[in-house]
Amino acid sequence: MEKFVSVTNPKVIENLKLQISNSRIIDWASDFNKDAGISYNRLAYILDYWKNKFSWEKSEKELNSFNQFYFIDEGIKTHFLYIKSPKKNALPLLLIHGWPGSIFEFFDLIPLLTNPKDHNLLGCQPFDIVIPSLPNVGFSFFTDQKPMDLVEISNHFLILMKNLGYENYFVQGGDLGSFIASIMSKNDSKSVKGIHLNLLPLPRGLDKMPNNNEEKIYYQKLKNFLQFESGYQQLQGTKPFTLAHALNASPVSLCSYISEKFYTWIDHDGDLFSKIDIDKMLANITLYWITGCIGASFWPYYIRHRSDWPISKDEPILSPMGYSEFPKEIFSPPLSLASQYYQNIVMWSSHKSGGHFAAMEKPLELALDINNFVKKVY
Numbered sequence: 049m050e051k052f053v054s055v056t057n058p059k060v061i062e063n064l065k066l067q068i069s070n071s072r073i074i075d076w077a078s079d080f081n082k083d084a085g086i087s088y089n090r091l092a093y094i095l096d097y098w099k100n101k102f103s104w105e106k107s108e109k110e111l112n113s114f115n116q117f118y119f120i121d122e123g124i125k126t127h128f129l130y131i132k133s134p135k136k137n138a139l140p141l142l143l144i145h146g147w148p149g150s151i152f153e154f155f156d157l158i159p160l161l162t163n164p165k166d167h168n169l170l171g172c173q174p175f176d177i178v179i180p181s182l183p184n185v186g187f188s189f190f191t192d193q194k195p196m197d198l199v200e201i202s203n204h205f206l207i208l209m210k211n212l213g214y215e216n217y218f219v220q221g222g223d224l225g226s227f228i229a230s231i232m233s234k235n236d237s238k239s240v241k242g243i244h245l246n247l248l249p250l251p252r253g254l255d256k257m258p259n260n261n262e263e264k265i266y267y268q269k270l271k272n273f274l275q276f277e278s279g280y281q282q283l284q285g286t287k288p289f290t291l292a293h294a295l296n297a298s299p300v301s302l303c304s305y306i307s308e309k310f311y312t313w314i315d316h317d318g319d320l321f322s323k324i325d326i327d328k329m330l331a332n333i334t335l336y337w338i339t340g341c342i343g344a345s346f347w348p349y350y351i352r353h354r355s356d357w358p359i360s361k362d363e364p365i366l367s368p369m370g371y372s373e374f375p376k377e378i379f380s381p382p383l384s385l386a387s388q389y390y391q392n393i394v395m396w397s398s399h400k401s402g403g404h405f406a407a408m409e410k411p412l413e414l415a416l417d418i419n420n421f422v423k424k425v426y
Contacts, residue, residue, distance in 0.1 A: 049117045049118065049119060049211075050117060050118040050120070051115075051116070051117060052116040052117055052118050052127060052187065053112050053116065054108050054111055054112055054116070054187065055108075056104060056105075056108060056338055060338055061104050061105075061338075064299050064334070064337060064338075065099050067298065067299050067300070068095055068098060068099045068299055068300060069099065071095075071298060071299075071300040073088060073091055073092060073095070073300065073304075074088070075088040075089075076088070083276070085304075085308055086304055086307055086308040086311055090307075090311065090320075091300075091303070091304055091307065094303060094307055094326070094330070095300060095303060097326060097330070098299075098303065098330050098333075098334075102326075102327060102330045102331075102334075103327075104331070104334050104338075106327075107152070107327065107328075107330075107331035107334070110155065111151070111152075111331075114129045114130075114131055114158075115129065115130045115131065115132075116128070116129055116130070116187075117130055119180075119208050119211065121204060121207050121208070121211075123193070123194065124183055124193060124194070124196065124204055125188065125190060125193065126180050126181065126183055126188045126204065126208065127151075127180065127181040127186060127187035127188045128178055128179060128180035128181065128208070129151055129177070129178070129179040129180075130176075130177075130178055130179075130212075131158055131162050131176070131177045131179070132162070132176045132177075133161075133162040133163060133174040133175060133176050133177075134162075134163055134174075135163070135165075135174035137173075137174065138162070138173075138174040138175055138176045139173060139174075139175050139176070139217070139218065139422065139426065140175070140176050140178065140209070140212075140214045140216075140217035140218070141161065141175040141176070141177050141178070141217065141218045141219070141220060141418070142177075142178045142179075142180075142205065142209060142217060142218070142219045142220070142229075143157075143177055143178070143179045143220050143221070143225075143407075144180070144182075144205070144219065144220070144221035144224075144225030144228050144229055145179075145181075145182065145185075145221075145222075145223070145224075145225055146182075146221070146222055146223020146224035146225045146226070146247075147182075147185075147223060147224055147345055147346075147348075147349075148305075148306045148309055148332070148336070148345065149223065149332065149405065150181065150185065150186050150332045150335050150336070151179050151180075151181055151186065151335075152328055152331045152332045152335065153328070153332060153405055153407050153408050154179055154407050155328065156325075156328075156407065156408065156411040157407045157411040157414060157415060158177060158179075160411055160412060160415035161174070161175045161177055161415055161418065162174060162175060162176070162177060164415070164419070169415065169416070169419075172415070172416070172419045173419050173422055173423065173426075175218075175418075178208070178209065178212065180205060180208065182201060182224065182345070183196045183200075183201055183204060184196065184341060184344035184345065184347060185336075185341050185344065185345045186335045186336070186339055186341060187335075187339060188341075189339045189340065189341035189344050189345075191340075195344060195347035195350075195351075196347070196348075197347070197348055197351035197352070197355070198224065198227045198228055198231060198348050198351070198352065198358055199231055199358060201228055201348070202227075202228045202231035202232045202235060203235065205228065205232060206232055206235065206236050206239065209239065210239070214239070215239060216238075216239060216241050217239065217240065217241065218240070218241055218242050218243070218244065218418075218422055218425075219232055219233065219240055219242075219243045219244070220243070220244040220245070220246075220418055221243070221244075221245060221246075221247075222245065222246040222247045222404070222405075222406055222407070223247055223404065224348055226245040226246070226247040226248065226249045227249045227348075227358055227359070229243040229244075229245060230243060230245070230249060230358070230359055230365050230390075231358055231359075233365055233367035233369075234363065234365055234366075234367075237366060237367045240367055241367075241368070241425060241426070242367055242368035242369065242370065242394075242421065242422065242425040243365075243367060243368070243369050243370075244369070244370040244371075244372070244395075244417065244418050244421045244422075245369065245370070245371050245372070246371070246372045246373075246374060246377070246406040246414065247377060247378070247404070248371060248380070248381050248386050248389075248390075249358075249359050250359065250381045250385060250386065250389055251357045251359065251360075252270055252273075252274065252379075254267060254270065254271055254274070259384060260382075260384060262382035262383075262384065263382055263384060263385060266379065266380070266381055266382055266385065269379055269380075270379050273378060273379055277312070277378070280305075280309070281349055281353075284346040284349035284350065285346075285349040285350055285352065285353030286350075286353060288343055288346035288347065288349070288350050289343060291343070291346070292342050292343025292344075292346065293343075295342045295343075296340055296342060296343065299337050302333060302336060302337055302342060303333055306332070306333050306336065307329065307333065309404075310324070310329055310405065313376065313377075313378060313403050313404035313405065314376065314403045314404065314405055314408075314409055315374065315375065315376035315401050315402050315403035315409065316403075323409055324405065324408045324409055325408070328408060329408075359389050360389070361388050361389055364388070364389055364390065364391045365389060365390045365391065365392070366391055366392055367392060368392050368394045368421075368424070368425045369390045369392060369393050369394065369395075370393075370394060370395035370396075370397070370417065370418075370420070370421030370424070370425075371386065371393065371395065371396050371397070372397050372399065372406060372413070372414060372417040373396065373397065373398040373399065374399050374401070374402030374403055374404075374406055374409070374410065375399065375400070375401065375402065375403075376401075376402060376403030376404065377402075377403055377404055378404055383396060394421065394424045394425060395417070395420055395421045395424055397417045397420070399413055
């Protein structure tokens with residue numbers, strides 16, 4: 049293990065702001081683009097805030113308030129946060145982000161899990177938390193480091209937790225993290241005592257007949273996603289290098305590409321930043337910018353596009369699983385379908401609001417769900 053502290057050259061941030069100043073965005077078809085991507089007005093607001101109000105120095109200071117390390121195994125160097133609870137009865141919990149997320153999306157969740165009593169969450173289980181940056185994302189990115197698929201990442205995280213001395217632990221994940229958590233539990237069910245997910249990574253084929261009305265509604269929503277919202281997956285899964293060059297050349301391009309996903313996948317009524325902290329979102333985007341990792345972050349999509357789906361009814365997940373269902377999630381399979389792939393579902397919690405970035409949108413609800421799940425298993 050190597051100790052890590054983030055130290056960014058101020059000239060990098062100066063150059064970032066200069067590039068924003070020297071860029072252009074064009075207000076085109078402003079009355080007709082509600083479903084055509086992020087609008088001119090929304091992007092212009094974010095860019096102005098990024099240039100004139102956002103402080104990477106403040107975000108970096110918050111990041112450095114946590115213990116950070118590098119874990120190295122077989123040439124793969126992975127950055128991770130390691131936050132121990134002040135409570136003696138803490139349980140180990142691995143938190144795994146997805147795309148286009150990062151370690152920053154968990155910052156509001158961390159205190160609720162590590163020290164729940166001090167946040168009026170009486171009776172809740174405290175946790176020691178490990179939060180890795182996905183290999184080749186953020187501070188885990190190195191230009192000469194081999195890319196890894198989801199199975200390789202899962203095995204890498206199993207080794208990480210073993211090296212930290214944990215024989216048993218829980219795993220929580222959304223987005224790509226839900227795939228990784230599921231694969232980890234399948235590959236080492238003895239160590240992974242249970243997984244909590246806020247996205248269900250079921251196969252997305254439409255060649256199935258619905259058995260009930262819930263499945264019918266789900267397939268309708270899935271069809272809409274595949275037709276109107278899956279373009280990013282096709283790009284990242286087929287020509288990731290080409291897209292990466294464009295996004296690494298301009299912070300405006302990167303911001304447009306990533307912030308559109310926050311606007312699309314978060315549950316809001318038009319005012320995104322009444323639901324999440326704009327500084328946290330921009331810290332996330334800035335991390336992608338200063339590390340230059342965006343292309344490498346696409347790699348799991350590229351491999352998945354060329355391989356079998358990692359979650360299968362033929363090899364269902366048998367470890368205890370808990371699920372937090374948020375209505376604005378990209379897609380939410382019903383229990384009748386989920387139970388075919390996860391055969392030990394011990395908790396299913398449906399919420400009235402919330403979306404894809406649950407740890408940012410609904411940290412309290414997510415913390416309580418994780419607690420309720422662990423109590424059913426531990």
